Amino acid sequence: AQSVTQLGSHVSVSEGALVLLRCNYSSSVPPYLFWYVQYPNQGLQLLLKYTTGATLVKGINGFEAEFKKSETSFHLTKPSAHMSDAAEYFCAVSESDTGRRALTFGSGTRLQVQP
């Protein structure tokens, strides 16, 4: 079984400050890891994903995440927050090598950006 824990249901930062959203996962097989963003009344948009290879993954809108197997983490960062980054962020995991493709999501982190 796989699971995702997102620490902090709400995170508030000032515009221009570092954004750090935390994600820890549990998986019995090597994971595929994803970050999605959801704006109000919209579906989910992929920010970035890790499948294999380089553990530092760069995504859209200046976001990046690093896969740390020893810490079972996949934290999302952005050096400088913008007002348009205010949204709900979801970390998700799926299993590699098993053929099971369901995404298991965390409960989400709502990011507020203060002017």
Place this chain on the structure above:
Amino acid sequence: DAGVTQSPTHLIKTRGQQVTLRCSPKSGHDTVSWYQQALGQGPQFIFQYYEEEERQRGNFPDRFSGHQFPNYSSELNVNALLLGDSALYLCASSPDSPLGQETQYFGPGTRLLVL
């Protein structure tokens, strides 16, 4: 290129009724997954369809059923609606791949309210 589309956008039903939600996948995608997102929570996997068959199912009762058509579009049916079925229902599509590493692209969702 149209992305994933879903209809209707909003729906209001009463307890005990039945509902059908529809999804058209992104062009070139043959796999469709359905997720339920309750208010304030992350999406939960309902099931996935590939080659008109249910390939994987999450922890949802048999009241939830689906179908995939030869053109890869899909329907989600929910019978005997309960108040707790009120949620945003998200459809996601992806191309099939041997190890399931392909990204799932989400539609805007159908918001179902059960009274």
